[in-house]
Structure formats: C-alpha cells, structure tokens
Amino acid sequence: MPANAEGKQGGGKFRPGRSGNPAGKAKGTRHKVTLAIEALLEGEAGALTRKAIELGLAGDMTALRLCMDRLAPARRDRPVTFDLPRIETVADLPKATQAILEAVAAGELTPSEAAELGRLVDAHAKAIEVTDLHRRLEVLEGGRA
Structure with missing residues (x-):
C-alpha cells in the first residue's frame, strides 16, 4: 500500500471527514502567483504609485478611482449613536x-x-x-x- 493511501477509500478519494493533509498548510505559506507578482513589482511600488497618481490627476478616471479607493476606502460600517429604549420584556x-x-x-x-x-x-x-x-x-x- 502506498504511503499516501492511508485514509483513502476506493477510487483514490478520501473518506468523509479525513483530510489528505491533516496538519494543514504551514503558517505563512503564500500562493506561487502572489510570490511571482511580488517579485515582479519589487522596487517598483513607488514608481507605480506615482504614475497612478499622475494619471488620476490628468483625468484618467480609472486611475483616479484606484487612488481614491486606496486613500478613502468605502466604509463598511460605522458606529451608530442613538438612544434606544431599554428592552427588558x-x-x-x-x-x-x-x-x-x-x-x-x-x-x-x-x-x-x-x-x-x-x-x-x-x-x-x-x-x-x-x-x-x-x-x-x-x-x-x-x-x-
């Protein structure tokens, strides 16, 4: 029996409730695509940000929206202050x-x-x-x- 066959049922599928990797993904593990994008952008973040700002200031609405979304993201929730009567019954x-x-x-x-x-x-x-x-x-x- 192969070493990875433990916990499997016929057809190569794992039984319900049994994971193929019980320990799970290691903490801090990142997706290969994310790592590749970070490698491409390394050292360029400042220049790209400056260019997006320049394009936004020049009237490029997509660049402007991108900048504004980063500067003032849409509020998801806000504290509500108002008097709600006590509800005991x-x-x-x-x-x-x-x-x-x-x-x-x-x-x-x-x-x-x-x-x-x-x-x-x-x-x-x-x-x-x-x-x-x-x-x-x-x-x-x-x-x-």
Missing part, C-alpha cells in the same frame, strides 16, 4: 421599534442601519421569549414534582 419592543423609525425619519439613521438594528432587536426579542418560556416550563415542572 416583550412589552418594550414597540418603544424600541418606534425609536428606530423616528431616527430614520429624522435622518439620524440610514434605512440600512435601521434594518440592522431591527435585526438586533428581533434577536433580543427571541432571547426574551425563549427565557420566558424556559422560566414558565420550570414553574410547570416544579409544580408536578
């Missing part, structure tokens, strides 16, 4: 959703930020419901014992 949920709606109407939150906050409020509501159901179940089971 299911009865508090309408106050929270009302506060989110009012913040959107006032321009304090974007609709996408409000949607994300809505998902957080929904998750919190589910946690409250599950906790309440668990408490009720314990009371019922405790009454039978």
